[in-house]
């Protein structure tokens with residue numbers, strides 16, 4: 026037997042906070058050593074933080090990373106433990122995203138990333154060069170100061186692996202795992218038994234499965250130990266890195282860390298018998314055959330042993346049942362943890378939320394409530410860092426600290442219902458009941474006097490006073506009357522967030538939370554610079570359908586039972602007067618349902634459909650109940666409003682990224698914002714297709730169509746011919 030103990034970790038780093046990050050790395054190495062591990066793997070670019078973006082272009086960033094590495098190497102951190110540490114390195118004139126393998130105060134090899142992440146949220150090619158030399162390791166001269174401090178002049182740099190006396194190990198850096206020809210396949214043929222994947226990978230709803238499947242398929246037939254390390258938390262941007270440090274052996278998960286957690290450092294350890302890898306490989310004839318004619322990968326020899334012989338002092342890690350969170354839990358915990366990091370790092374004293382009693386703002390309130398519950402739970406579990414942060418933010422004195430989530434919420438969370446003459450008692454009371462359940466400091470104010478002050482001012486200026494449509498006004502008047510209310514709420518929210526702490530003799534300021542969802546953003550069904558404009562928004566890329574499922578879940582599992590009523594109510598903006606024969610409803614206003622919007626959203630972004638291919642795909646999906654002409658009208662209606670309102674995406678409040686069809690314009694969904702909203706070329710093509718289909722009556726009902734049935738559960742949206750069936754493409 027060759028017993029090997031390995032440790033991997035989730036680290037909650039903060040981009041550009043070098044002291045903090047270096048301490049976390051040291052802390053994780055100490056924990057790994059305490060557990061008896063001989064290998065410690067950390068996340069990608071852990072010294073700088075993954076999300077430094079254009080700071081990677083600054084030489085300072087690379088220099089500071091070396092300084093931190095030197096500090097780690099001159100101490101006893103790496104004594105008797107192989108540490109894989111992530112940082113940027115300049116070799117010659119190119120900058121690489123590297124894993125630095127260290128042991129006993131020396132650097133044994135530097136492995137630059139070969140396949141960079143460059144889709145969706147990722148732009149690594151903007152900052153790094155991909156390493157392309159695959160047949161040799163080059164000699165890298167260490168920077169003078171490092172060289173002096175370590176007594177080491179140079180180090181092998183490039184693609185390769187490290188051969189110890191008793192096993193071989195190699196790095197595979199994040200995206201490399203997801204490439205069509207991942208390095209681990211040829212590394213395995215070269216005898217590498219342990220793969221160390223350092224990652225910087227963000228949370229997206231329903232994505233974990235994709236990741237775990239990749240670890241499993243990397244090792245189930247070819248054998249191997251797959252170690253995965255990731256960042257965890259908000260390191261300064263819209264992404265939440267969702268941890269899940271794990272160890273997989275021959276396709277079985279034997280250790281799995283948390284996906285969502287408030288912990289700064291979590292070390293995940295596994296004890297493995299490496300002979301199971303050799304044994305599996307020896308039993309697969311095709312593996313043996315391919316190994317016998319493999320392409321040789323360069324290696325570095327280190328005369329050191331990592332394994333222990335058979336002994337009964339340690340227990341082997343056994344296969345675990347993989348833990349997946351439901352999407353509802355993901356919505357509660359991902360944004361909940363992200364909000365906590367943002368709050369503790371921003372210096373704010375809490376959050377203020379305009380709470381309408383509707384589904385969206387109630388979801389945000391529930392997520393803040395969940396955050397408070399997590400904080401109290403983590404303090405009860407003995408987390409000193411969470412306790413110290415909570416004491417500071419909640420302004421606790423005399424040794425007191427949060428022990429009850431409602432009491433904590435009262436200190437750090439203001440909710441405010443800002444009713445107008447169009448608000449109903451139902452929503453007003455829903456807001457109040459929910460606030461009581463969560464424990465927030467709740468205010469109920471009327472904005473009517475402010476609205477009428479604006480209207481009077483306008484009347485003085487122009488001599489005219491706009492009227493609602495139900496009172497005989499035009500569309501323009503009707504819209505402007507709605508938008509005044511919506512925008513006044515935004516101004517009042519910011520005013521309260523800055524002044525309420527002063528009123529209550531508390532230090533600091535509160536962050537205003539926004540609560541528009543991904544579908545409203547896509548359709549543009551929001552008033553520009555109303556309460557959708559805030560400091561941050563935890564649900565800006567979550568769909569209405571997912572939010573409704575979340576509300577049902579939260580009513581039970583977070584203990585906020587009033588959310589069941591909130592969920593059951595039809596979504597309404599309550600900006601127009603309610604009459605016996607009229608009450609404003611979102612889906613009527615928008616001319617489409619939220620369910621339809623989710624379908625359009627996925628087709629547009631995830632499946633990259635323009636208007637014409639969206640129409641064609643929807644003919645398969647909806648052909649049983651709608652005619653081609655009706656489908657054509659729906660597609661045109663969607664694209665018209667999407668494009669008219671695209672400018673609103675340029676000023677969307679920074680939101681937690683959670684959804685692959687997010688229209689977020691700043692980092693994720695990069696498109697123009699001034700369109701010809703008549704789409705003359707595309708719409709004419711749709712009309713032409715409709716004409717042809719009507720004549721031929723080709724679409725006879727989607728149920729009869731083979732491809733529809735086959736693809737009907739693709740990401741829950743039943744895309745038929747939209748190309749790639751993976752809704753997570755472009756993570």
Ligand SMILES: Nc1ncnc2c1ncn2[C@@H]1O[C@H](COP(=O)(O)OP(=O)(O)OC[C@H]2O[C@@H]([n+]3cccc(C(=O)O)c3)[C@H](O)[C@@H]2O)[C@@H](O)[C@H]1O
Nearest residue numbers: 504507508511545549550551552553597598600614672699
């Ligand atoms: N191409 C362009 N590039 C840059 N800016 C452009 C623009 N076109 C218009 N604009 C600007 O945008 C303005 C129009 O946008 P905006 O003022 O927002 O107004 P608008 O989009 O016309 O109206 C707001 C919509 O949101 C609905 N609403 C209101 C309130 C709450 C909710 C909800 O349930 O969440 C929904 C409301 O029923 C209405 O359909 C124009 O007045 C102009 O200032």
Ligand SMILES: Nc1ncnc2c1ncn2[C@@H]1O[C@H](COP(=O)(O)OP(=O)(O)OP(=O)(O)O)[C@@H](O)[C@H]1O
Nearest residue numbers: 379380381383384385386441442443444540556598
């Ligand atoms: N009466 C109100 N009191 C406080 N805030 C409000 C009120 N009405 C609207 N808002 C704020 O403006 C945002 C957008 O308003 P709107 O009611 O139009 O619908 P929504 O986007 O469907 O959200 P919700 O489901 O929270 O009502 C809300 O999410 C909320 O933050």
Ligand SMILES: NC(=O)CC[C@H](N)C(=O)O
Nearest residue numbers: 142199200225226227756
């Ligand atoms: N940092 C990376 O290489 C990211 C890779 C991949 N797209 C992920 O989200 O996991």
